[in-house]
Amino acid sequence: MPTAIPAAAPAHPSGDKRFKILDATMKRHRHSPDALLEVLHAAQELFGFLDLDCLIYVARSLKVPPSRVYGVATFYNFFSLKPKGEHTCVVCMGTACYVKGTAAILAAVERQYCIKAGETTPNGALSLVTARCLGACGLAPAVVFDEEVAGGLSVALTIARLARWTDHGR
Amino acid sequence: MGAEDIDAIRERETAAWDAQRCRIAVCTAAGCLSSGAAAVRQAIADGVTHAALDGVRVVGTGCLGLCHAGPLVRVDTPDDRALYDRATPSLAAILVAHARAGTLPAEGRNTDEASFFAAQDRIVLANAGRIDSERVEDYIAAGGYRALQKAVTEMTAHDVVDEIVASGLRGRGGGGYPTGLKWSTVAKADGPTKYVICNADEGDPGAFMDRSVLEGDPHRVLEGMAIAGYAVGAEQGFVYVRGEYPLAIARLKTAIKQAERLQLLGNRIFDSALNFRIDLRIGAGAFVCGEETALIASIEGRRGTPRPRPPFPAARGLWNRPTLINNVETFANVAPIVERGGAWYAAIGTEKSKGTKVFALAGAIARTGLIEVPMGLTLREIIFDIGGGIPDGRSFKAAQTGGPSGGCIPADHLDLPVDYESLAGIGSIMGSGGLIVMDDRSCMVDVARFFMEFCRDESCGKCIPCRAGTVQMHGLLTKITEGRADERDLRLLEQLSELLTRTSLCGLGQTAANPVKSTLRHFRDEYLAHIVDKRCPAGVCRMGGAS
Numbered sequence: 094m095p096t097a098i099p100a101a102a103p104a105h106p107s108g109d110k111r112f113k114i115l116d117a118t119m120k121r122h123r124h125s126p127d128a129l130l131e132v133l134h135a136a137q138e139l140f141g142f143l144d145l146d147c148l149i150y151v152a153r154s155l156k157v158p159p160s161r162v163y164g165v166a167t168f169y170n171f172f173s174l175k176p177k178g179e180h181t182c183v184v185c186m187g188t189a190c191y192v193k194g195t196a197a198i199l200a201a202v203e204r205q206y207c208i209k210a211g212e213t214t215p216n217g218a219l220s221l222v223t224a225r226c227l228g229a230c231g232l233a234p235a236v237v238f239d240e241e242v243a244g245g246l247s248v249a250l251t252i253a254r255l256a257r258w259t260d261h262g263r
Numbered sequence: 264m265g266a267e268d269i270d271a272i273r274e275r276e277t278a279a280w281d282a283q284r285c286r287i288a289v290c291t292a293a294g295c296l297s298s299g300a301a302a303v304r305q306a307i308a309d310g311v312t313h314a315a316l317d318g319v320r321v322v323g324t325g326c327l328g329l330c331h332a333g334p335l336v337r338v339d340t341p342d343d344r345a346l347y348d349r350a351t352p353s354l355a356a357i358l359v360a361h362a363r364a365g366t367l368p369a370e371g372r373n374t375d376e377a378s379f380f381a382a383q384d385r386i387v388l389a390n391a392g393r394i395d396s397e398r399v400e401d402y403i404a405a406g407g408y409r410a411l412q413k414a415v416t417e418m419t420a421h422d423v424v425d426e427i428v429a430s431g432l433r434g435r436g437g438g439g440y441p442t443g444l445k446w447s448t449v450a451k452a453d454g455p456t457k458y459v460i461c462n463a464d465e466g467d468p469g470a471f472m473d474r475s476v477l478e479g480d481p482h483r484v485l486e487g488m489a490i491a492g493y494a495v496g497a498e499q500g501f502v503y504v505r506g507e508y509p510l511a512i513a514r515l516k517t518a519i520k521q522a523e524r525l526q527l528l529g530n531r532i533f534d535s536a537l538n539f540r541i542d543l544r545i546g547a548g549a550f551v552c553g554e555e556t557a558l559i560a561s562i563e564g565r566r567g568t569p570r571p572r573p574p575f576p577a578a579r580g581l582w583n584r585p586t587l588i589n590n591v592e593t594f595a596n597v598a599p600i601v602e603r604g605g606a607w608y609a610a611i612g613t614e615k616s617k618g619t620k621v622f623a624l625a626g627a628i629a630r631t632g633l634i635e636v637p638m639g640l641t642l643r644e645i646i647f648d649i650g651g652g653i654p655d656g657r658s659f660k661a662a663q664t665g666g667p668s669g670g671c672i673p674a675d676h677l678d679l680p681v682d683y684e685s686l687a688g689i690g691s692i693m694g695s696g697g698l699i700v701m702d703d704r705s706c707m708v709d710v711a712r713f714f715m716e717f718c719r720d721e722s723c724g725k726c727i728p729c730r731a732g733t734v735q736m737h738g739l740l741t742k743i744t745e746g747r748a749d750e751r752d753l754r755l756l757e758q759l760s761e762l763l764t765r766t767s768l769c770g771l772g773q774t775a776a777n778p779v780k781s782t783l784r785h786f787r788d789e790y791l792a793h794i795v796d797k798r799c800p801a802g803v804c805r806m807g808g809a810s
Contacts, residue, residue, distance in 0.1 A: 125564075126564055127562075127563050127564040128564055129564035129565075130544070130545070130547060130561065130564050131544075131545070131564075133547070134506075134545060134547065161565075164566055165564070165565065165566055168549060168566040168567065168723075169546075169547030169548050169549050169567070170547070170548030170549060171506050171546075171547035171548035172547060186468070187468035187469050188468040188469035188625070188626065188663065188666070188697070188699045188713070188714075189468070189469045189625035189626050189631070189699055191468075191713055192626045192627060192699065192701055192705050192710075193626070193627075224507065225466065225468055225507070225548075225550065225717070225721075226466075226467070226468035226469060226470070226471075226507075227293075227507065228293065228465070228470070228471035228474045228507070228508065229293055229294050229297055229471070230294075230330070230469055230471055230623060230625035230626075230631060230699075231294040231330025231331045231333065231625070231631040231632060232294060232297055232298065232330075233625060233626075233631070235297075241297075242293070242297035243297070244297060244298065
């Protein structure tokens with residue numbers, strides 16, 4: 094495997110401890126530019142999303158052009174450049190779920206909260222996301238509420254389930 | 264740790280198995296876990312502990328197949344076995360009471376089991392229901408790592424390649440390229456450094472075979488990769504796994520650590536000259552990364568865009584070194600082939616498609632789940648005998664195979680034997696094994712639009728035919744489903760289909776038109792109904808003004 098010369102990256106000026114953990118991850122990968130995806134995975138886990146400051150920090154530390162870091166961060170669906178809402182609702186749009194009616198569920202949630210898939214409500218309570226396929230086709234139509242996968246859903250059940258999150262704070 | 268130590272583990276574990284009066288295996292694949300399998304397992308384990316039962320073992324096992332009826336529990340006694348479906352923690356007390364007596368309760372027993380499993384032949388999934396997915400000792404007791412030991416101690420690298428060639432195994436990721444040929448190309452390639460990559464970026468919607476194998480039997484994949492490393496002369500392997508599969512990632516991590524601890528991975532495996540390590544690389548949600556050159560770019564930390572082939576990865580792959588890339592299911596077939604011989608495997612299946620294939624049944628089918636059948640079974644047998652047919656009194660309309668690269672197969676081809684050539688002959692592909700059944704409530708134009716939207720979103724944007732073509736085709740299909748299209752649009756759609764197929768850079772673009780082509784071929788009347796009569800026969804599409 095190719096190796097890179099370990100870079101003596103300057104610490105992040107904010108003093109945020111999470112950058113130290115990120116530094117450790119980069120060090121473990123010997124600051125190799127090949128490890129960019131692993132580093133971005135780690136950064137998103139630490140910060141919840143990837144802001145511009147973080148991307149520039151990673152670019153400097155790995156000694157790669159910021160354009161490449163930005164290019165990779167925007168290429169993959171998994172990386173988010175915007176903060177996520179307090180709760181996340183993932184509607185599976187895999188074929189099995191689609192033929193069992195998740196398009197209607199998605200449309201209903203979009204209407205109910207006046208957001209489109211990929212957006213977060215203005216109050217930051219709920220992010221709505223679609224998934225390509227959860228691989229849980231036996232549960233179709235399936236929706237993930239935060240970490241919990243729920244199957245056999247209908248429009249009414251989904252809306253009721255979301256209301257438990259969103260009506261709580263009102 | 265050498266061969267004797269592994270043998271000692273096998274003997275000890277086998278003796279422990281034989282001493283068991285009752286084994287309760289709870290399915291802990293993602294589907295069953297989502298419907299509460301963890302609580303069921305806990306309740307049973309607590310019950311067994313509380314009752315202080317000797318000789319009763321509770322394990323978490325790989326996908327038991329009947330995913331729609333989860334959580335599933337399999338109970339084995341020396342004389343009998345039973346499968347319980349839709350298990351709840353309250354089943355625990357009943358099972359524990361019966362386990363004490365060594366009997367099997369009748370309550371909650373699954374009745375579909377006989378017909379579901381009758382036509383199946385489980386090689387890849389052989390360990391599901393038998394072993395604990397998280398214990399390497401169970402895998403060893405079930406004969407695991409014997410093939411690796413045989414390969415490195417009794418066979419030359421050349422012999423191993425020969426066995427794979429003799430088996431007739433073809434790539435299970437969908438392409439169907441002869442695995443043995445790929446292995447021998449990499450084995451012959453020059454260079455001191457080579458790599459083995461397992462493509463676990465299972466991206467087709469409606470396909471969950473690889474997830475189930477990785478979750479249920481991760482060591483099988485690792486063993487296959489190590490054998491491949493020996494055969495082609497590589498010392499480093501990578502598993503590139505989808506980020507959407509957290510459980511598979513966790514199980515793989517555990518399995519790699521266990522194998523390293525027992526020196527089944529690492530230096531001087533089984534005291535031979537083989538050194539082989541495996542690292543994980545986690546994908547980040549890009550369908551195109553299932554394409555091998557894009558996957559390599561992603562492992563190298565770049566945008567997952569493909570490059571033209573040749574040179575193929577077998578000559579210039581990861582970091583420009585010769586690289587062997589196979590799919591999860593392909594690797595899972597390796598250990599049984601090495602252990603039992605290529606001729607044994609080649610005796611299963613059809614003339615040109617050998618062995619078995621794992622399918623994920625989903626959609627409008629009574630028994631959604633995971634099956635493994637010999638190649639050459641008919642679609643009718645798979646959908647109606649094994650899958651239990653179409654529920655809700657509906658009628659069969661089409662079976663979709665191969666995901667966004669595949670096609671829809673209509674009812675008049677139900678008696679077609681399922682193998683690589685037959686499916687290609689009617690405009691679909693074998694694909695990785697997703698089989699989605701559609702009933703009369705699905706509109707084929709809408710399905711084609713659904714897949715085109717998928718390809719449009721997942722196109723990496725590197726080549727123009729795919730980047731612009733998928734957008735234009737999706738626009739045309741939307742126009743048709745909204746009743747705004749005329750016959751010129753249909754002609755344009757057909758022209759674009761050809762253009763994408765012929766001029767795209769990689770498999771994604773080259774096959775993106777397949778769902779359109781196959782639905783046009785078999786369901787042209789539905790397109791015409793939308794265009795001429797402004798009517799959706801299935802009642803799915805909302806025609807402009809009509810709704």
